[in-house]
Amino acid sequence: MRGAITVCRVACIPVEIQVSWPPVFLFVSWALAVRFFPRLYPEWSTSSHWMAGVLCSVLLFGSLLAHELGHALVARWRGLSVFRISLFFLGGIAEIGVDDGTPGDEFWMTLAGPATSVLLAVSFVGVGLAIAATDQRLGAVALYLGISNALLAAFNLLPGYPLDGGRLFRAVLWQIFGDRTRATRWASCLGLGIGVVGIVSGLVDVISGDALVGIWLAAVGAFLILAVRGRISTILTSPS
Numbered sequence: 001m002r003g004a005i006t007v008c009r010v011a012c013i014p015v016e017i018q019v020s021w022p023p024v025f026l027f028v029s030w031a032l033a034v035r036f037f038p039r040l041y042p043e044w045s046t047s048s049h050w051m052a053g054v055l056c057s058v059l060l061f062g063s064l065l066a067h068e069l070g071h072a073l074v075a076r077w078r079g080l081s082v083f084r085i086s087l088f089f090l091g092g093i094a095e096i097g098v099d100d101g102t103p104g105d106e107f108w109m110t111l112a113g114p115a116t117s118v119l120l121a122v123s124f125v126g127v128g129l130a131i132a133a134t135d136q137r138l139g140a141v142a143l144y145l146g147i148s149n150a151l152l153a154a155f156n157l158l159p160g161y162p163l164d165g166g167r168l169f170r171a172v173l174w175q176i177f178g179d180r181t182r183a184t185r186w187a188s189c190l191g192l193g194i195g196v197v198g199i200v201s202g203l204v205d206v207i208s209g210d211a212l213v214g215i216w217l218a219a220v221g222a223f224l225i226l227a228v229r230g231r232i233s234t235i236l237t238s239p240s
């Protein structure tokens with residue numbers, strides 16, 4: 001893909017970072033180190049805030065990668081082609097040749113992403129609660145990642161295609177109708193609806209002063225609409 005570099009291969013699947021990702025990684029690290037952790041833990045030193053912020057950011061994007069790998073590895077197990085996984089400014093994308101699949105392939109391949117995030121959420125919360133009393137900093141990082149992974153799973157299970165929830169909905173309709181095109185039409189309507197809600201809520205946030213959240217929401221909404229209209233053919237996973 002243009003504007004991307006392959007940083008590694010996991011189980012022979014190329015993992016790419018797009019040029020739009022590093023600024024977002026730096027911004028998330030900065031926001032956690034300068035805004036989030038100082039508000040919650042003002043007694044920590046500045047270096048502790050930065051270490052926690054950067055560690056959270058690295059593991060947050062690692063969690064996104066794990067979510068995409070969940071999709072990709074199950075897709076390959078079901079016999080589908082997996083081209084690459086990319087991290088970009090809205091989150092992660094797994095490029096999978098879903099056109100040759102069955103409703104069952106799509107259902108299990110899609111479910112694997114949120115299931116990975118739920119597993120990570122439970123693991124991080126468990127570790128966070130276990131170590132919070134002995135190491136407050138690492139406990140706080142683990143709890144932040146637990147909550148982030150839970151939100152990631154919840155957001156992606158919204159029923160609008162091409163989010164994971166919309167793909168699961170389409171797989172079920174596809175099985176019932178026996179007609180993929182008809183199932184896609186129904187699931188796409190919900191995707192368009194969620195895209196429009198994202199753009200409108202983003203604009204409301206921008207007007208009310210929360211510009212960054214608003215711009216992110218509007219960008220996810222616009223991306224969903226473009227994907228529904230067939231401009232982008234990928235599995236989007238976006239952090240909430």
Ligand SMILES: [Zn+2]
Pocket residue numbers: 067071113114156164235236237
């Ligand atoms: Zn996903």
